[in-house]
Amino acid sequence: xxxxxxxxxxxxxxxxxxxxxxxxxxxxxxxxxxxxxxxxxxxxxxxxxxxxxxxxxxxxxxxxxxxxxxxxxxxxxxxxxxxxxxxxxxxxxxxxxxxxxxxxxxxxxxxxxxxxxxxxxxxxxxxxxxxxxxxxxxxxxxxxxxxxxxxxxxxxxxxxxxxxxxxxxxxxxxxxxxxxxxxxxxxx
Numbered sequence: 001x002x003x004x005x006x007x008x009x010x011x012x013x014x015x016x017x018x019x020x021x022x023x024x025x026x027x028x029x030x031x032x033x034x035x036x037x038x039x040x041x042x043x044x045x046x047x048x049x050x051x052x053x054x055x056x057x058x059x060x061x062x063x064x065x066x067x068x069x070x071x072x073x074x075x076x077x078x079x080x081x082x083x084x085x086x087x088x089x090x091x092x093x094x095x096x097x098x099x100x101x102x103x104x105x106x107x108x109x110x111x112x113x114x115x116x117x118x119x120x121x122x123x124x125x126x127x128x129x130x131x132x133x134x135x136x137x138x139x140x141x142x143x144x145x146x147x148x149x150x151x152x153x154x155x156x157x158x159x160x161x162x163x164x165x166x167x168x169x170x171x172x173x174x175x176x177x178x179x180x181x182x183x184x185x186x187x188x
Contacts, residue, residue, distance in 0.1 A: 003034065004034045004036075004125065005033050006032045006034070006116075006117045006120045008030050008116045008120075009026055009113075009152060010028040010030075010113070011024060011147075011148045011149075011151045011152050012024045012180075013147035013151075019147075021145070022158070023150055023158050024151055024158075025154075025156060026180055028091050030049075030088065030089050030114075030117070031087075031088040032065065032087055032113075032114075032117040032118075033085070034083055034086075036081050038081075040083055041082060042060070042061070042066075043060065043065070043066035043082055043083065045065075045084070045085050045086075045087065047087050047089070049087075049090055050089045050090070050091065051089055052089065055089075063114070064111060064114040064142070065121075067118065067142070068116075068117070068119045068139075068142060069119070069121060070122075071119070071138050072118075073122055075130065075134075076130075078128070081122070087117075091113065112139075112143065112148035112152040119135050120135065132153055135153055136150055136154075136160070137167050140160075140162045140167050145162060146161065146169065150167070150169050154169065156171050156174050157173075157174055158170065158172070
């Protein structure tokens with residue numbers, strides 16, 4: 001099978017009074033490529049860009065991309081399709097933009113881009129074809145709250161809150177004349 005390419009935007013969450021519910025998608029992206037390998041028995045990774053040296057040192061079995069993919073295959077009740085994942089990190093990690101250098105399960109900070117990329121890639125490959133609301137529910141379960149994952153899935157400004165069995169989400173269109181600037185310090 002051919003490589004699946006997923007591009008996920010940076011997000012800024014906790015906007016104004018919207019703690020853990022209000023988030024914004026930005027025009028800056030991480031790019032992920034997944035190449036299935038029917039002979040593989042695990043996910044393998046290549047990391048490029050910001051934080052690549054840190055990600056290479058992490059345990060690949062705890063990577064959020066593969067973990068998120070596993071959740072879609074489990075939901076679809078299908079066998080996991082392993083392969084190679086290339087992560088091109090263009091969003092500075094650990095700077096409040098939904099891209100963490102610790103993109104591992106149980107890490108200090110999770111990454112909305114990794115979660116959403118894994119869910120979208122596996123959804124494309126699975127037979128279940130989950131809709132965006134189902135993907136948002138899975139992403140929120142992994143992340144813990146929807147403030148970064150909702151805009152990573154839907155774009156624009158999102159107001160979302162997780163309930164027991166679903167996530168309520170409203171998308172608010174951003175006027176095209178409104179622009180955002182991001183200041184990223186050299187220290188973490």
